[in-house]
Amino acid sequence: MGFLTPWFLAGLGLLALPVYLHLLKRHKSTPQHFSSLMFFERSTSASVRQRRLDYLLLLAMRLALLALIVFAFTRPFITSAVPPGFGGDKLLLLAVDESASMGFGDRLPRAKSAARGILEQVRGATRAQVIAFASTTRLLNEPTADPAILRAALESIETTGSRSSLGDLAGALRNLARTANVPVEVHLFSDLQRSSMPPGFAELRLEPGTTLVLHRAAERDEPNWTVESVNAPARVVDPKQSRVEVTLAGHNTPESKRTLELRVNGRAVARESVLIPANGRAIAAFTGLDVPYGFSRCEVAFVEPDGLPADDNYLFSVERADPERILFLHGPRSAGSAVFVRAALETAAPGLFTLDVLPASSAGALNLDRYVAVMLSDPGRLPPALESALQQHVERGKGLFSAVGTATSAVGQVPVAGLAIGGSQYESRAGDRFSTLGEADLAHPAIARTDRWDGVRFFQLFEIQPGNAAVVARATTGAPLLLEWRKGEGRVLILASTLDNDANDFPLRPAFVPFIEQSLRWLAGIEERAARLSVDAALDLQTESGGASVEVIGPDGSRALSLAESARQATLALDRPGFWEIRRAGGRRELVSVNIDRRESDLTLMPEDSAELWQGAPLDRGASTSAGAVTEPRRWQLWPWILAFALLAGLMEAWVASHHYSREAI
Amino acid sequence: MFQRFLDPKILAGIANLELTAKTVVDGFISGLHRSPDFGFSQEFAEYRPYVPGDDLRYVDWNVFARADRLYLKRYRGETNTRVTILLDRSASMRFQSTGVSKIDYARFLAASLAYLAHKQRDAIGFIGFDDEVRDYVEPSSRQGTWLKVLYGIDHAEPGHRTDFAKPFFLFQEMLRRRGIVLVLSDFFAPPEEIIRTVAPLRHRGNDVILFHILDPAEVRPSLEGPRILIDLETGQELEVSPEYAAGAYPARIDAHLEAMRSQAQGAGISYHLLETGRPLDDALREYLTVRQGRL
Numbered sequence: 001m002g003f004l005t006p007w008f009l010a011g012l013g014l015l016a017l018p019v020y021l022h023l024l025k026r027h028k029s030t031p032q033h034f035s036s037l038m039f040f041e042r043s044t045s046a047s048v049r050q051r052r053l054d055y056l057l058l059l060a061m062r063l064a065l066l067a068l069i070v071f072a073f074t075r076p077f078i079t080s081a082v083p084p085g086f087g088g089d090k091l092l093l094l095a096v097d098e099s100a101s102m103g104f105g106d107r108l109p110r111a112k113s114a115a116r117g118i119l120e121q122v123r124g125a126t127r128a129q130v131i132a133f134a135s136t137t138r139l140l141n142e143p144t145a146d147p148a149i150l151r152a153a154l155e156s157i158e159t160t161g162s163r164s165s166l167g168d169l170a171g172a173l174r175n176l177a178r179t180a181n182v183p184v185e186v187h188l189f190s191d192l193q194r195s196s197m198p199p200g201f202a203e204l205r206l207e208p209g210t211t212l213v214l215h216r217a218a219e220r221d222e223p224n225w226t227v228e229s230v231n232a233p234a235r236v237v238d239p240k241q242s243r244v245e246v247t248l249a250g251h252n253t254p255e256s257k258r259t260l261e262l263r264v265n266g267r268a269v270a271r272e273s274v275l276i277p278a279n280g281r282a283i284a285a286f287t288g289l290d291v292p293y294g295f296s297r298c299e300v301a302f303v304e305p306d307g308l309p310a311d312d313n314y315l316f317s318v319e320r321a322d323p324e325r326i327l328f329l330h331g332p333r334s335a336g337s338a339v340f341v342r343a344a345l346e347t348a349a350p351g352l353f354t355l356d357v358l359p360a361s362s363a364g365a366l367n368l369d370r371y372v373a374v375m376l377s378d379p380g381r382l383p384p385a386l387e388s389a390l391q392q393h394v395e396r397g398k399g400l401f402s403a404v405g406t407a408t409s410a411v412g413q414v415p416v417a418g419l420a421i422g423g424s425q426y427e428s429r430a431g432d433r434f435s436t437l438g439e440a441d442l443a444h445p446a447i448a449r450t451d452r453w454d455g456v457r458f459f460q461l462f463e464i465q466p467g468n469a470a471v472v473a474r475a476t477t478g479a480p481l482l483l484e485w486r487k488g489e490g491r492v493l494i495l496a497s498t499l500d501n502d503a504n505d506f507p508l509r510p511a512f513v514p515f516i517e518q519s520l521r522w523l524a525g526i527e528e529r530a531a532r533l534s535v536d537a538a539l540d541l542q543t544e545s546g547g548a549s550v551e552v553i554g555p556d557g558s559r560a561l562s563l564a565e566s567a568r569q570a571t572l573a574l575d576r577p578g579f580w581e582i583r584r585a586g587g588r589r590e591l592v593s594v595n596i597d598r599r600e601s602d603l604t605l606m607p608e609d610s611a612e613l614w615q616g617a618p619l620d621r622g623a624s625t626s627a628g629a630v631t632e633p634r635r636w637q638l639w640p641w642i643l644a645f646a647l648l649a650g651l652m653e654a655w656v657a658s659h660h661y662s663r664e665a666i
Numbered sequence: 667m668f669q670r671f672l673d674p675k676i677l678a679g680i681a682n683l684e685l686t687a688k689t690v691v692d693g694f695i696s697g698l699h700r701s702p703d704f705g706f707s708q709e710f711a712e713y714r715p716y717v718p719g720d721d722l723r724y725v726d727w728n729v730f731a732r733a734d735r736l737y738l739k740r741y742r743g744e745t746n747t748r749v750t751i752l753l754d755r756s757a758s759m760r761f762q763s764t765g766v767s768k769i770d771y772a773r774f775l776a777a778s779l780a781y782l783a784h785k786q787r788d789a790i791g792f793i794g795f796d797d798e799v800r801d802y803v804e805p806s807s808r809q810g811t812w813l814k815v816l817y818g819i820d821h822a823e824p825g826h827r828t829d830f831a832k833p834f835f836l837f838q839e840m841l842r843r844r845g846i847v848l849v850l851s852d853f854f855a856p857p858e859e860i861i862r863t864v865a866p867l868r869h870r871g872n873d874v875i876l877f878h879i880l881d882p883a884e885v886r887p888s889l890e891g892p893r894i895l896i897d898l899e900t901g902q903e904l905e906v907s908p909e910y911a912a913g914a915y916p917a918r919i920d921a922h923l924e925a926m927r928s929q930a931q932g933a934g935i936s937y938h939l940l941e942t943g944r945p946l947d948d949a950l951r952e953y954l955t956v957r958q959g960r961l
Contacts, residue, residue: 031895031896032894033896034884034887034896035760035761035897035898036897036898037897037902037904039915039918039919039922040895041910041914
């Protein structure tokens, strides 16, 4: 037995205080003269003896109370190789960190070795359960006392690309403790990264009755370099003008020069040397990304790996494709609108689309199959052959954008969709009388990122009867402003105003750019999806049309989803780094690159005081070194027990004192 | 307004015992104007014709002047008696819990009674005793005797322990003529012993009144904690608990008082319990009742 703060033993001098007070205030019967004692008897002094007994008991209680408090402050402990009650009826949880940082050096083997040492001590009615945790917690077996099952579960743990989250682990431990109905003892084997800690320490709390023992698999803050991020175009139209920017970071590192390599489909195409400052960041750039048509698997990696190889490379996918063609047909008085649309597309998605501008009257013999979408800018009456071709174009699942102006209004119906146009609403520019966007479906792709068409004023709107079309947005006057009409797989988007600045000032407002870009992406079926994700991110398998028939090929080339899952599963957790290939309905392909969470790259350890606070006791450094270390004597704190006894002594003292003084008050 | 002068605490502030006695008696008498049964012995009783041999000093010469006949004037005051006050001056009489000790209360009472008797022209005597007879004044109606009695009462300081047997044996020798015997004591002795000692006085034709003077704390003691009590007469010490003082003691003292009362009545002795916190008029009224009975 020892004391962590033995100097508090000086407080035992306080014991003199109650002794002194009791002696000073020692009970004495005050002598008092009385005329005659003939009616008194000596036997009446029995209660006085009882009070003296009370009095001695009271003194003893007070001395015990003070002594216990002083002992609690000295933080006494006993050393024992086996935890108290280790063989009793309880649940032993062995939580092993399988996050990416455990791949540094021999951290995971050491953690597993230490866990095996704990398992060898399990006996009696104790059942154990092995848990692997990173961003999520996996229970590898049911609670059991079978050492073979426990060892098998332990050996199955390997490092993953996930980041560790001690907050999520604590939540899982709380749930387990609530349902265990027996005391729970948790042995946590981890490198205890600081980045694994939750924002609030309260999230680490455990259920009462849960004992936590931390076994550190790392002793110090190890240096580590990482390719933190890559900024590269997802779609390459002109390889020579493409540029790849790479951010490199060093954690606990000295200044050093590192060599980078850019690899495309496994072939090194460029090298760059970068000076990374001490514990800082640097940026490297590769100009020109010569990739073949289609998706390419690209990678930026250090030539010489460090202690944690998992974050020494960064994967990204690039698609090389020609621009999608858009046919822009305008009427006799709306040729100028093509300027605004072209400028918007070049601003928002350079190289993604090419715009073929033609007067609608001369487009009768065009082959529309080359176009992913067609835009009609107040074309007026279309040639019958063109309108028929457009209808077939839409029925084949292609998109059509139609802006209605005075020429189209004169025809009386919207081309292709056939919706009736009732007339036009005129506003006065001089009187600041205009309408703006009123009610709108802000989730619709065409207006989702357009900031509600902020500042856009419509001076002339054409009254379109919705019919079987869906109204996406209405003007403040209540008139339909943007409508969606569908036929088969084809979609038609109808704007009840023009694309130039005659009937509105929409082309002059910032919202016009994303509106045109998003509308054409939607009409052309080019959905914008994230192509670079971190491990444990969820991949959205839903398509815009709602269909979920998706085929996912994992980094190892195997299918990640069964046939049934590919039909109904909405999301997929990307649990390993690498390239994931997604094949959606309609033959569309995506290549998603998945990298480990870069928060794992910072190998700075959790502050020792935080770890001690969480554990409720000083850290046992010996347990973290090897399996044998767990049999070394441990310190078991006694102050909680002593405080409990002090509380008991205090309560007894109060009771005895109350009893004693109530007797004296008679 | 004179009633308040019967309060012992106020009387204790008067240094002169004679003045105290006069204050008490005058105040007491002033409060008796509604009671025609009480009066002085000098009040007129009757006229009777003169016969030869009568003392000429009692002839009413005014009647003789009007009627030319000799008549003698008779007064009740001619039936004077002897009043002897026996004052217990033992050590236990020193006890006090209120503003007045038992000995002071007894002295006030004795002086008041003596003054009352002196005003009635009774012969007054005084005996102070503890275990011996300490003071003795032969009963007499002379002015000098009154002063002697007053002096004796005034200088009656508590002495030793009480022993009724020895002094009362002497009283029987001293009190040869009948009269009224007033005994002022706390009577801390077995009741049968007290009555046995006092009863012979009654048998000799005396009217005996026992004034049992006790402090309120002796009747209902109240202890806040265990106390060591020291007997004022014997010096004996005893540790007493509050429980006993509040429980068993009152029962025993009540039994003692009841025994005193019943045994005194059985012996034809008047018994009167006086607590030092009470006014003196009860005692005076008791005396006058007895005195009236002797007329």
